[in-house]
Amino acid sequence: MNAPFKATKKAPVGASHVEALRAVLPHAVIEESRQTADQITVTVKLGSLPEAVAYLYYQRGGWLSVVVGNDERALNGSFGLYYVLSMEEEDRCYFVVHAAVPEGKEEFPSVTPKVPACVWGEREVRDMYGLRPIGLPDERRLVLPDDWPEGLHPLRKDAMDYRFRPAPTGDDETYAFVNDAKEETTVVPLGPLHITSDEPGHFRLFVDGEDIIDADYRLFYVHRGMEKVAETRMGYDEVTFLADRVCGICGYAHSVAYANSVENALGIEVPLRGQAVRAVLLETERLHSHLLNLGLACHFVGFDTGFMQFFRIREKAMMLAEMLTGSRKTYAINLIGGVRRDILGEQKTRTLAALVELRDDVTRLVDMLMSTANVEGRVKGVGRLDPQVARDYSPVGPLVRGSGHRRDTRVLHAFGGYEMVDLGINVGEGCDVLARTVVRAQEVYDSIAIIEKLLTDTPRGPILTEDFTYKPHKFALGFTEAPRGEDIHWSMTGDNQKLWRWRCRASTYANWPVLRYMLRGNTVSDAPLIVASIDPCYSCTDRVTVVDVKKATQKTVPYKEMERYCRDRTASPLK
Amino acid sequence: MPTFGYVLVALAQVLLVAAAAPLASGFSRTLRAKMHTRHGPGLLQDYRDLFKLLRRQDVRPPASGFVFRLMPIVMPATLLVIAAGLPILTRATPIAAVGDLITTVYLFALARFFFALSGLDSGSSFAGIGASRELTLGVLVEPAMLLALFVAALLAGSTNLGDIGAAIVEGRTGAIAATLLAMIAFAFTCYVELGKLPYDMAEAEQELQEGPLTEYAGPSLALVKWSLALKQLVVVAWFVGTFLPFGAAVEPTVTGLVIGFLAVAIKVAVIYGLVGIVENAVARARFRLTSRHTWLGVGVASLAFVFYLAGL
The missing domain is CATH 3.30.460.80 (NADH:ubiquinone oxidoreductase Nqo5 subunit)
Known part of the structure; x- marks a missing residue:
């Protein structure tokens, strides 16, 4: 690298x-x-x-x-x-x-x-x-x-x-x-609760017959007030655990991004082994997240057999996470300055064995998916994200890579453990649902390779440093490449052992604004498939809520x- | 006029189909679960679902009208009338007036008409799209279906389904190639009629929130779900009775009927098995491209007609 x-x-x-x-x-x-x-x-x-x-x-x-x-x-x-x-x-x-x-x-x-x-x-x-x-x-x-x-x-x-x-x-x-739309359209509401997304987001499609002429949506139905909670109630280390909970799928990416932002602000050097452990867990997270999305892609085109089979092998990634972190989700591992748990020799051996198995399974299943009758017909040319629209709106992750842009934080801004591996960027040229799906499938193999590399050549030494003091009003960015794209956190330290400000931007937040352009010109029946192809994460986006006084009066109590x-x-x- | 024996047979067929429909759909579900490597629900799950729904409150959208209320009755009733006329247990149709191919096709069209109309009447845009899809599908499939049946009717010299079946069993049709092609075309259209993947457009869960079903609740939903299961079973029985009536009773005697029942049960199970494999190995077709598939059916049916003219 x-x-x-x-x-x-x-x-x-x-x-x-x-x-x-x-x-x-x-x-x-x-x-x-x-x-x-x-x-x-x-x-x-x-x-x-x-x-x-x-x-x-x-x-x-x-x-x-x-x-x-x-x-x-x-x-x-x-x-x-x-x-x-x-x-x-x-x-x-x-x-x-x-x-x-x-x-x-x-x-x-x-x-x-x-x-x-x-x-x-x-x-x-x-x-x-x-x-x-x-x-x-x-x-x-x-x-x-x-x-x-x-x-x-x-x-x-x-x-x-x-x-x-x-x-x-x-x-x-x-x-x-x-x-x-210039002409008269029928309104088709998708949501606030839609049968296939199972998460709250309100899409309103303006259709003529089955064609989507325009689309709009509103989100943020379930605000959790995380940023406010972090600023007013939690200490620095607690927020790493809160950041885990930003997402039920890619929470660890947030936790790392947050920890990085504070470490960058204070100039803390995380020990190399700690960085490697973080990268291994980030990639484990990407494995199960991508396998989930590949399964969902099958589900949305009505190929439930593929959906269930992907879930069967995804289970292996979840068990891997459980072995490495003690929970099926890669939660509760980070502290400011490093990680809480090392990867032991036996775990390393078992992980490497599991990865071999997983790689075989994925290869077989992806082949099966691509050769299944009419899957390609459903996803090819659907939900086109024009490269220029992508340039204007800065989406991230497999979505923007599927439209030919080389954007991958792990490579462009290599951080932590990713400085130790040699990694390329998977780019698709199709700009459609198929291109995104293929990019994700390739990234599964990349993740497996990264974990293997980092486990084989793990640096020795401590996994955590506590040799630092918090200084007030320092700020910096922390960033990771979550499965859905770049997660970026901006943190400013406060003077009371709490953050002054924590801005957590999940990858999906950057991807929603282009959805409107991707929906136009497709049919109603493809809408859920297109929405799913950005691998949306509602809970990530809905992270801020609030609290305030009644009736517009800024009364301080x-x-x-x-x-x-x-x-x-x-x-x-x-x- | 049908004899008393055949009236009893018709009655038996109606009861049998009505009772067995959830079992057949439960069988499909079990098969689906196997293909998914899931444990899945038991064979009798659909009965449990129906009984549960029957106990629930019936809620209707305020925008809906009387067609919406009528459909859950009209649809199963029409299908049961068809079941009374089909040559299922016996080789001859129990009630000749109903067992005519034109009557049958139009009775199916009636069921479809009400199903689609209820979607439009519900006031939901998803149900509306489902309804328009259902009707489009009807327009696409019915020509191939009618043509295939007409070729068979021409070969057998009768539009009575029982007579067609008898002619095929006794080898009186003459043109084997034409018969086979007509059978293939009819099998294809029957498959589309089943509303299974890749052609379950009208009720596509992921796309349209189950289309016309989306606004039904409680007992009405139970009736509609039961009707859909019923429709699948009747369509399969229709195919079996017309083109594969081997083993059906020649005369309505008790032994003959028992053998006929066993033969039908085995054939239906095999067909459900084959359908299950196809259904779970494909993705849903894009609705826009469905016409390409159905043209294939029309093509095969036309070919059957050409072969009939050529006497092959």
């Missing part, structure tokens, strides 16, 4: 982007700072934010990873906006464009008209912090429910305690679904009073 981020070159990684930005927008750059060797945060003037992001995105090969809002009024009297760009062409690094929104004038120029990928991030920042993006084409709420009071922004530090929820302001659904109310459940302080 060539490691382009090791600071071996004369110019530090990412410096060329800063220079280029200074050259194009001479007066925009205010300040420049580095979190790690390959993470740069550049503060720009608020007015130049759209130009700066758009330049880096389209001219310098940047892809938007996440938009982070942060309430920094107690630190510097402003709200922080962080546009995280993953620079994937020359001089690869993570480039964060930061702009400060002053308190009292809570608005900023929207980047979305120039870079469509920012749309969800800006909608979320508006919901959560009340920062108004001027010029944002889509002004609907993203995260907050329809019955949430106006003007309550849950992630502001002076918003209410995380345990409470304001009274609903109405009973009606007011969310307006967008339909760009003393903590003691909240505590009393929590105990007594009488005389609510909110009324």
Whole structure:
């Protein structure tokens, strides 16, 4: 593996982007700072934010990873906006464009008209912090429910305690679904609970006969308030366990991304063996996740025999996870600074044996799937993700790889254990459901190879370091390639042994916005198949919830009073 | 007029088919589970399901009308009338007026018509799409089905299903190739009629939330589910009675009927077995492409007709 981020070159990684930005927008750059060797945060003037992001995105090969809002009024009297760009062409690094929104004038120029990928991030920042993006084409709420009071922004530090929820302001659904169809269409609602997805998400298809003319959807039905909980209640190490629970499938990827973000912020060096263990478990997770999705692909085309057979062999991956971590899910392994459990010699032998078996099983089954009558007919050319749409919206994972883009965090921004392996990127050219399925099947083999390599040449030494102290208000990114694509976390440490801010962006969050384009021009009967082909994870997306005072009044209730109310459940302080 | 003996046979057939339909669908489910490497439900699961549903509340969408309420009665009733006329236990049709191929085809069309209409009447968009699919499928399949049966009727010199079966058993049809091709075409259309994968478009669970079934609940759902099982069994019996009536009773005597019953039971079980293998080895066809498959059926049926003209 060539490691382009090791600071071996004369110019530090990412410096060329800063220079280029200074050259194009001479007066925009205010300040420049580095979190790690390959993470740069550049503060720009608020007015130049759209130009700066758009330049880096389209001219310098940047892809938007996440938009982070942060309430920094107690630190510097402003709200922080962080546009995280993953620079994937020359001089690869993570480039964060930061702009400060002053308190009292809570608005900023929207980047979305120039870079469509920012749309969800800006909608979320508006919901959560009340920062108004001027010029944002889509002004609907993203995260907050329809019955949430106006003007309550849950992630502001002076918003209410995380345990409470304001009274609903109405009973009606007011969310307006967008339909760009020119002619008359019939509405087909898929959800909020749909028979085949078993998770809450409301898709509204606008159809003519069986053809989908346009589609819109709303999600975030089940908010869990994780970010708020992490900031107000949990210590650093506890949040690794909370991050596990972001997802029921790829929770470990979140846990690693979170731990990495704190480690990067504080400059903690995780022992090599700990990094290898993390990579092995990440790949184990990818094994069972991809096998699940391959099975589901069969289910959605009505080939239930394949579905059941994939589940049969997926069970082996689950047993592997159980042997290595003590639970069928790869949960509860991370701490800041390393891992809690080593992989022992006997486990290594059994894992290697199980992998041989698994590889044979997968080969046989994938062959069977591809040769099954009419499976290809169902998935080929269906749910096309145009490469240009993909470029505009920055989706991640097998979805974007199926459309010919070479995006894989494990390779482009090799981190931790992945620096020890030689890995390629599986790319499909079909842009359709078939291409994504094939990419996933190939990645199963990659995962097996990575685990074998890391187990054979495991570095020796400790698995955990505790040789560090927490420093306040340090921030950095942590990232992993989850089975569904890049997971990215942005953490800022606080001064009370708690996080000041934790932004957790799951891979599916980046993939939802392109779904609309993938659904257009297909038939109703293919809709569930297309939705499934992004391997959606509703719970990952629905991670934020909230809590606030009734009826738009930003009344602050003393903590003691909240505590009393929590105990007594009488005389609510909110009324 | 049918004799008293044949009236009893017709009655016996109705009761038999009505009682055995959930068993047959349960058999399909067991087979499916085996192919999936699952334990699966027992053979009698569909009876348990039906009894459970019968005890539940019947909920109807407010937008639905009387057709929606009528369908769970009309559909099984029509199918039972067909069952009374088919040559299942005996070689001759118990009730000649019903056992005519044209009557049978139109009775099936009536059942389909109500099934589709109930979907449109439910007010649900999924049921509506399922209904339009059901009707389209009817249009696609019926020509091949009728043509295949007409060739057989021409060969046997009668449109009575019992007479066609008798002619085939006694080898009176003359043109063997034409008979075989007609049988193949008819078998194919029967398979589509079964509503099994890859042609279960109207009730596709993943695509349409089970189409016209989606708004039914409780006893109505039980009746509709039972009718679908009934339809599958009647279609299989129709095929067996017309093209493979070997072993059916020539005269309605007790021994003859018992032997006839055993013969039918074995043949139906074998056909369900074969259908189970096909059903679980394929994915659902894309609805748009179904017409290509059905054209194949029309082609084979036309070929049978050409062979009949040529006397082969």
